[in-house]
Amino acid sequence: MLVFAIATFFTLVCVASAIALADCWVRGRYTFEILREERALLEAGFVPMAQPAEQRVRQALRFDALTGQSYPSGRLPVQRVIADRPRSRPDLTVTDVA
Numbered sequence: 001m002l003v004f005a006i007a008t009f010f011t012l013v014c015v016a017s018a019i020a021l022a023d024c025w026v027r028g029r030y031t032f033e034i035l036r037e038e039r040a041l042l043e044a045g046f047v048p049m050a051q052p053a054e055q056r057v058r059q060a061l062r063f064d065a066l067t068g069q070s071y072p073s074g075r076l077p078v079q080r081v082i083a084d085r086p087r088s089r090p091d092l093t094v095t096d097v098a
Contacts, residue, residue, distance in 0.1 A: 038048070 042048070
C-alpha cells in the first residue's frame with residue numbers, strides 16, 4: 001500500500017512538472033514571436049509609441065503648506081519662501097523671556 005501511494009505521488013509530480021514545462025514553452029514562444037515582430041517593425045523604420053497610460057498630459061503639482069500655493073513638482077522656490085517669512089516675532093522682546 002505504501003509503495004502504491006509513493007508511486008502515485010511521483011506520477012502526479014511528473015504530470016504537474018510536464019504541464020508547467022509546457023506552459024513555460026508556450027509563453028516563451030509567444031513572447032519570442034512578439035519580439036520578432038517588434039524587431040521587424042524597428043528595422044522597417046517604425047518608431048515605438050508609448051502607451052497613453054504612460055504619458056503625462058501636464059506636470060504634476062505639489063502643494064506648499066507654508067505659502068498655501070501649488071508649484072510644479074520638482075524643487076520648490078525655497079529662497080522666496082524663506083524671504084516671505086518674518087525672521088523673528090515682533091511681539092517678543094528680550095524682557096518677555098523668563
